[in-house]
Amino acid sequence: MGKKEDLLRERRKDEHVTLAYKSYEETGTAFDEIRLLGTSLPKIGVSDVSLATQFAGLTMKLPFYINAMTGGSAHTAGINRDLAEIAREVGIAMAVGSQSAAIQNPLLEDSYRIARKVNPDGYLFANVSPEVPVDAAKRAIEMLRADALQIHINPAQELIMPEGDREFGHWIETIKRYTEEIRIPIIVKEVGFGMRRETVARLASLGVKTVDLGGRGGTNFAKIENDRRRDHGF
Ligand SMILES: Cc1cc2nc3c(=O)[nH]c(=O)nc-3n(C[C@H](O)[C@H](O)[C@H](O)COP(=O)(O)O)c2cc1C
Structure with missing residues (x-):
């Protein structure tokens, strides 16, 4: 990849953060529809309650994690450092953003590695697209000493991205190869659009055991990408 592509990619990473911040919308979640009924005569005490859970074969102290966001530029290295510090202090897992940038330009690796440096013992997830061949995904895992991919x-x-991918048919075969060749837990995720039941079933048939629906909690990536376009989609 040339210098121009590297610069464009770094700029994209910074724009994603700025636009996501600007366009975040409170959408409400399914939790809003749940009302928990209290009891005035509990049979247990607080010490009987544990929030620990199993996710992707890992035992987690708390049932949530910091999802994939960023890396790939000087500015976003600082964000990964801060997020990793929070993850370490709170004891939650954290995913870094797509590592494609560092796979193509090793000079950007430090903007992801910083998360492991700050949080040497915590759970860290690597992040790639199915455009990335299995061998490169293994490099992304090594980069972080990742606990899951x-x-x-x-x-x-x-x-919506002018520079985005246009061919998707090969993703199924690539994901299958990942499940056959990667030795750490694999999590397939969306980025805010959710997944259909059929998609989840198809992923399961490929050997995927963990799916993060990546439903829309406030981030609208269609809007973010559209706002990045100088022509705003026209
Ligand atoms: C600035 C920003 C960058 C993101 N970059 C990535 C990424 O590189 N890889 C990825 O899998 N998801 C990425 N996501 C998607 C999130 O991991 C998550 O799936 C999405 O934001 C939906 O959740 P939310 O609506 O609660 O934010 C990104 C999200 C944001 C806000």
Whole structure:
């Protein structure tokens, strides 16, 4: 890849953060529809309650994690450092953003590695697209000494990006190869568009055991990518 592509990629990473911040919308979640009924006569005490859970074969102290966001530029290295510090202090897992940038330009590796440096013993997830061949994904895992690998599937986002991918048919075969050759847990995720039941079933048939629906909690990547376009989609 040339210098121009590297610069464009770094600029994209910074724009994603700025635009996501600007366009975040409170959408409400399914939790809003749940009302927990209290009891005035509990049979247990606080010490009987544990929030620990199993996710992707890992035992987590808390049932949530910091999802994939960033890396790939000087500015976003600082964000990964801060997020990793939070993850370490709170004891939650964290995913870095797509490592494609560092796979193509090793000078950017430090903007991801910083998360492991700050949080040497915590759970860290690597993140790649199914455009990335298995061997390169293994490098992404080594880069972080990752505990799990996230594979993001994001056709809606790619289609809106002028520089985005246009061919998706090979993703199925690549994901299958990942499940056969990668030895750490794999999590397939969306980026804010959710997944259909059929997609989840198809992923399961490929050997994927963990899916993060990546439903829209406030980030609208269609809007973010559209706002990045100088022509705003026209
Ligand atoms: C600035 C920003 C960058 C993101 N970059 C990535 C990425 O590189 N890889 C990925 O899998 N998901 C990425 N995501 C998607 C999130 O991991 C998450 O799936 C998405 O934001 C939906 O959740 P939310 O609506 O609660 O934010 C990014 C999100 C944001 C806000």
